[in-house]
């Protein structure tokens with residue numbers, strides 16, 4: 001089995017999660033739209049539900065773009081996978097890590113759109129804010145570790161070949 005064959009299931013997993021995250025970005029886009037127009041309505045379908053979606057412009061914009069960007073980054077990782085300086089086990093851990101990062105950051109950002117005062121910038125006495133904070137904490141720790149490792153492995157001088 002070649003290295004490319006061994007990576008195929010991992011790349012499919014990354015491509016699938018990237019696509020799903022971007023799809024969710026589109027779904028969040030509808031929440032964003034309904035928030036902006038202050039009603040739930042979709043031309044040319046009949047009927048309008050007068051309902052003001054919670055959240056702020058900033059919160060919806062962040063979750064919309066967080067999902068689209070994280071999905072795109074996961075696709076980028078899928079494309080770069082054969083070129084990253086890690087063993088298959090390392091690449092598997094890195095792939096799971098970037099997938100967990102994508103979902104935690106998007107879920108964290110959605111809390112601010114759906115619940116009041118839940119931006120998750122720091123822990124406080126509000127449960128929904130703390131869930132967002134915890135999700136960001138996990139996602140950011142993982143992605144910073146992944147980026148530092150990629151930088152370290154890629155930039156250090158290559159060991160002499162035997």
Ligand code: HEM
Pocket residue numbers: 022025026027028029030032033036061064065068
């Ligand atoms: C792959 C698909 C999509 C991409 C790449 C995309 C990208 C973007 C970008 C870059 C913005 C500008 C954000 C800003 O600076 O304010 C935006 C805004 C927005 N998107 Fe999307 N979007 C996508 C799909 C959708 C879908 C399916 C909807 C559903 C209706 C949607 C609804 C919105 C709304 C309502 C805004 C705010 C517009 C405004 O501020 O006037 N998007 N989107």
